[in-house]
Amino acid sequence: xxxxxxxxxxxxxxxxxxxxxxxxxxxxxxxxxxxxxxxxxxxxxxxxxxxxxxxxxxxxxxxxxxxxxxxxxxxxxxxxxxxxxxxxxxxxxxxxxxxxxxxxxxxxxxxxxxxxxxxxxxxxxxxxxxxxxxxxxxxxxxxxxxxxxxxxxxxxxxxxxxxxxxxxxx
Numbered sequence: 001x002x003x004x005x006x007x008x009x010x011x012x013x014x015x016x017x018x019x020x021x022x023x024x025x026x027x028x029x030x031x032x033x034x035x036x037x038x039x040x041x042x043x044x045x046x047x048x049x050x051x052x053x054x055x056x057x058x059x060x061x062x063x064x065x066x067x068x069x070x071x072x073x074x075x076x077x078x079x080x081x082x083x084x085x086x087x088x089x090x091x092x093x094x095x096x097x098x099x100x101x102x103x104x105x106x107x108x109x110x111x112x113x114x115x116x117x118x119x120x121x122x123x124x125x126x127x128x129x130x131x132x133x134x135x136x137x138x139x140x141x142x143x144x145x146x147x148x149x150x151x152x153x154x155x156x157x158x159x160x161x162x163x164x165x166x167x168x169x170x
Contacts, residue, residue: 001064002041002075009048018049021076042075049083061100062092069096073103080104122152 010016027036036044048054050109056076061069080086090100094112101108124146131137137145 001058001068001072002038002045004037006041006044006048009045009054009128013048014146017047017051020044038071038075042078045075045079049079049086053085054083054087056086056088058090060092061090062096068100070103073100077104106129117150120153121146124149 010020023036023040027034027040049126058072061072064072076088080088092100097110128137128142128145
């Protein structure tokens, strides 16, 4: 994920910073031309984000495996320590909120979002209306879908991770 983030940031730049270019050239010289390791990627992201204001969006962090999530959060904290102007916006389910607060400390403000049941039903009706095989479902199945799915949709939350202590009231 962080490698992809680095690629996206670099591809939007007019010129690749010399430090980044040199690091990639050194990786090519390694046996088998290995890809940059996590530590290398974090250093490159620190270099770039410390010289320009950067906004990062990560959706559904809760879907990331726990071991990877720990590395991502620790890496983001390292980036923020060197890049106080960087802002990170993350969405996820509530069960990772405590982990994010623990790993990112006082740099986080979050907001809980609960989906509106009527909005979910309206969305499902539209999608069911677009079904290309309408004969595959009877009215009973449609009624079950419209009843059970809105009940099982869970709360989401949005975390804003700031390079400076948050001033947002929770």
